[in-house]
Amino acid sequence: MIDKNPILDGVDFTVDKGEVLVLLGPNGAGKSTLLQTAAGLLKPTSGKIVFSDRPSLDELAYRRRISTVFQSPLLLSDTVENNIACGLRFRGFSRTEIRTRVQLWMNKLHISHLARRQAHTLSGGEAQRVSLARAFCLETELILMDEPFSSLDTPTRRELVSELRHVFSETNQTCLYVTHDLEEALTLADRIAVIIDGKIHQLDSAQNVFLRPATPEVARFVGVDNVIPGRVIANKEGLLQIESAGSLIEAIGDYRQGSQVFVCLRPEDITLLPITAIDQASSARNRLNSKITQINLQGPFARIQLDAGAQLTCLVTYPSVKEMDLKIGDQVQAVFKTTAIHLLPAGKKSR
Structure with missing residues (x-):
């Protein structure tokens, strides 16, 4: 002391x-x-x-x-x-x-x-x-x-x-x-x-x-850059729909409708696709139309800031940035699976 x-x-x-x-x-x-x-x-x-x-x-x-x-x-x-x-x-x-x-x-x-x-x-x-x-x-x-x-x-x-x-x-x-x-x-x-x-x-x-x-x-602290506040608007047998800053995010959980939560998503679990891409082979349920607001190079990776209504950070390999010709202002899809999300209660927990 x-x-x-x-x-x-x-x-x-x-x-x-x-x-x-x-x-x-x-x-x-x-x-x-x-x-x-x-x-x-x-x-x-x-x-x-x-x-x-x-x-x-x-x-x-x-x-x-x-x-x-x-x-x-x-x-x-x-x-x-x-x-x-x-x-x-x-x-x-x-x-x-x-x-x-x-x-x-x-x-x-x-x-x-x-x-x-x-x-x-x-x-x-x-x-x-x-x-x-x-x-x-x-x-x-x-x-x-x-x-x-x-x-x-x-x-x-x-x-x-x-x-x-x-x-x-x-x-x-x-x-x-x-x-x-x-x-x-x-x-x-x-x-x-x-x-x-x-x-x-x-x-x-x-x-x-x-x-x-x-x-x-x-x-x-352990590298989950995306800790996003949201509200559960539906629970369909454990498949949650969460509203956050105008974005609709789906996740697995047992929170009741109306619960306030934090959506925790690691940046490496987000994939970027062209805005017009239709990837029917992917099992990812979350596809958020997003605008690139920042691109910061970090060695072999780029840390990219996205505005999807909710603010997101993703981690993309530098070769992928070059291949997709990603630039600030580009419109892209931010794609991630429901299983990549870890939910935490925000305030009093309702389950």
Whole structure:
């Protein structure tokens, strides 16, 4: 709590043994504060941390049962192997056990060739591998990781995330992991806790967080660009007709007529067709006549803004943009399936 404003509010969850639980959220959401509290570095103004069914009152004993990896590797001015070994030495392991564990984790993380290198000569990716090896070789009951790859370039980050997923699968290590990166979270997590403004908005499997976000805020954070308010005007045995800004959208659901809802639709689930196209082979029930208002190139894709009455965003490959000769002001059909839509209640839910 800072200036009497809570940084975290009503946070309550359990990390199961052998689980990788990822704390996902935007910058400033309270993720790192929560991790530092779990590490015993910060004391909560209320509530408690329970470790293996016992409150973590003995800070020294508790910290010996956890290890940490931070965004900065925090290496000593020493060799790679001595950096990995330092925690084991501090805990009083024998020389033989230290040598065995250090070699094992240098092999697993592909840094054996760096054993005698000084820490200051390492690249960012190499230094973080050393930091990971130092944490894993302690074989603690819980590892806490706070955005360990956020300062690395994209290829190095993806390589390390992939290797870390393999290590988790191989060791069954319990981990509480903080990131703001959705791709990273989906790769690593058994479950994801989405934290926004100090509150957990959703705690669920990685798949459900991605495909079935629990709130509009979660939906937007996980890449659902289209979160459109609407009103159910008909329910025909589970096939809903929803009116939104003059557009008629069909979706699957069990909301009653008159219900206010949010229509959640990922941009990659929208296909663009020429305004005159008749695609009888398509099973998509939604075909909205739309006007292109913006085209923003993003690498191999174009993010296209549409005015269909309702405002939509779609993601189209750059070759498709060139092939269709799409331009701002063009009239097109925005086509999407009823099954691509995830509905959320807006205000009081009527079912």
